[in-house]
Structure formats: structure tokens, C-alpha cells
Amino acid sequence: MSPADLQQPVLLSLLGGGFAAAFLHAALPTHWLPFVLVGRAQGWRTSRTLGTVVLAGLAHIGSTAVIGSLIVAAGLALDQWVEGLLPHLSAVLLFLFGAFYLSRAMLKRTATASGPALDAPEPRVADRTALLGLIALMALSPGEVLLPIYLSSATEGLGVLAALTAVFALGTVLGMVVFTALAGAGASILRLERWARYEGAVLGLALIGLGLLVALHQH
Structure with a gap:
């Protein structure tokens, strides 16, 4: 069945609900906080951070579409496999990023305490x-x-699934960009630069905390 075969109110309701769900799920901290923290740590301009958000958001929806299509084809058994594997990999990535930035902060603090003569260039990803x-x-x-x-929507045909994917991509990317931009603006308004000496440690702990939340969410 194609989108044209559905009654227009039903299709609009389905797509509208899909957009709202995608935008709201982009409000989860894992969808914007890592970009704000890593962008600040890397010294990226806002445009570069938001460009990364767009690419990552499209990758996020791409994998969602692939998994969704496989679940439709293979049934709920695959859904259990996905929930047990892929989210743990994302948690591992968060832990690795967090561990790097935390260790970087500790190395910088040690070098500063040792005096200017031993001051070393700050390691960076x-x-x-x-x-x-x-x-x-x-x-x-x-x-x-x-x-x-x-x-x-599995029985509605490929056309509806494709339309849903497009709506998911629009809602998710828009949401991620909006929340990342708001968080970045908030950081500037609150003049977080005064806390720069602690930023590496806060960044590392925040990413590790996010990874822990993602891992615990699977149990």
C-alpha cells in the first residue's frame, strides 16, 4: 500500500505523530549533550558542531530505518537482539570518550602543578x-x-515506511540541532568559561555518566 492509498487524515495523523515522537526523543541528553561537550573540548565553532549533529542525526535515523525494516521482516525476536547489543556499544563509546577527557584533565593538572618548565601541550582527540x-x-x-x-505501520507498504523514515529524519535532526544550539547558547550565557580549569574533568565525568545511564537503561 502506498501513501496515496491511505485516507489523508490517517496518513497525516501517522506522519504527524512520527514527527512529534522523533522531535521529542531528540530531547534525550544523549542526542545533544555529547555534541555540546565534545564541541567545546575540541574548540569547534558552532557551525561545525551543528554540522556534526546533522550528520550524526542522519546516521541515527539511517540505523533506525535499517533496524526497523529488519524488525518488520523478521519479527520481534530481532528487536530483543538489538536492545541487547547495539545500545551497549554506544555506552562503550561514551565511556571511552569520557575516560579520554578525564585523563586529559588529570594530565593537564599534573603538568600545571609541576611548574611552567614541565608544562606540556594539552593532548586532544x-x-x-x-x-x-x-x-x-x-x-x-x-x-x-x-x-x-x-x-x-508494517502492513501499510514501503511507501508509508519511506515517508515515516523521512519524517523521522526531519524531526530528529531538527530536534538535535535545536537542543544542541540551545545548550550551547546557554553555556555562553552562563559564562561557563570561568570554569574552564574544571571543564575537562566535568566533560569526562559527564560522558561517563551518560554511558552509565545508557548501560543501566538496558537492564
Whole structure:
């Protein structure tokens, strides 16, 4: 069945609900906080951070669409496998990012305490590594809240599923961009630069905390 075969109110309701669900699920901290924290740590401009958000959001919906299609084809057994594997990989990525930035903060503090003569250049993740890591983080954590909508529309045909995917992508990317921009603006308004000496430690602990929340959410 194609979108044209559905009654227009039913189709609009389905797509509207899909957009709302996608936008609201983008409000989860894992969808914007890592970008704000890593972008600040890397010294990225807002445009670069938001560009990374767009790429990661598309990867997120791409993996959601693939998993959703496989669930529709193979049934709920695959859904249990996905919930048990991929989210844990995203948690591992969060832990690794957090551990790096926390160790960086500790090394910087040690070098400062040792005096100017021993002051060393601050270690930093390569921009390409940070970019790919953030994209992988989102790609490995498909939008579980969106999967039931795929299942509920499984009998409506490929056209409806494709329209849903487009709406999910629009809602998710828009939501991630909005919440990331708001969080970044809030950081500037609150003049968080005064806390720069603690930023590395806060960044590392925040990412590790997010990873812990993602891991605990699976149990």
C-alpha cells in the first residue's frame, strides 16, 4: 500500500505523530549533550558542531530505518537482539570518550602543578576521530522509541515506511540541532568559561555518566 492509498487524515495523523515522537526523543541528553561537550573540548565553532549533529542525526535515523525494516521482516525476536547489543556499544563509546577527557584533565593538572618548565601541550582527540566517534555513537544507538511506529505501520507498504523514515529524519535532526544550539547558547550565557580549569574533568565525568545511564537503561 502506498501513501496515496491511505485516507489523508490517517496518513497525516501517522506522519504527524512520527514527527512529534522523533522531535521529542531528540530531547534525550544523549542526542545533544555529547555534541555540546565534545564541541567545546575540541574548540569547534558552532557551525561545525551543528554540522556534526546533522550528520550524526542522519546516521541515527539511517540505523533506525535499517533496524526497523529488519524488525518488520523478521519479527520481534530481532528487536530483543538489538536492545541487547547495539545500545551497549554506544555506552562503550561514551565511556571511552569520557575516560579520554578525564585523563586529559588529570594530565593537564599534573603538568600545571609541576611548574611552567614541565608544562606540556594539552593532548586532544583528532577532529576526525571526534567527528567519527560522535557519528558512530548515534549510528549504534537506533531510536528505540521509533521502532514501535515502524511495527504499527508494517502492513501499510514501503511507501508509508519511506515517508515515516523521512519524517523521522526531519524531526530528529531538527530536534538535535535545536537542543544542541540551545545548550550551547546557554553555556555562553552562563559564562561557563570561568570554569574552564574544571571543564575537562566535568566533560569526562559527564560522558561517563551518560554511558552509565545508557548501560543501566538496558537492564
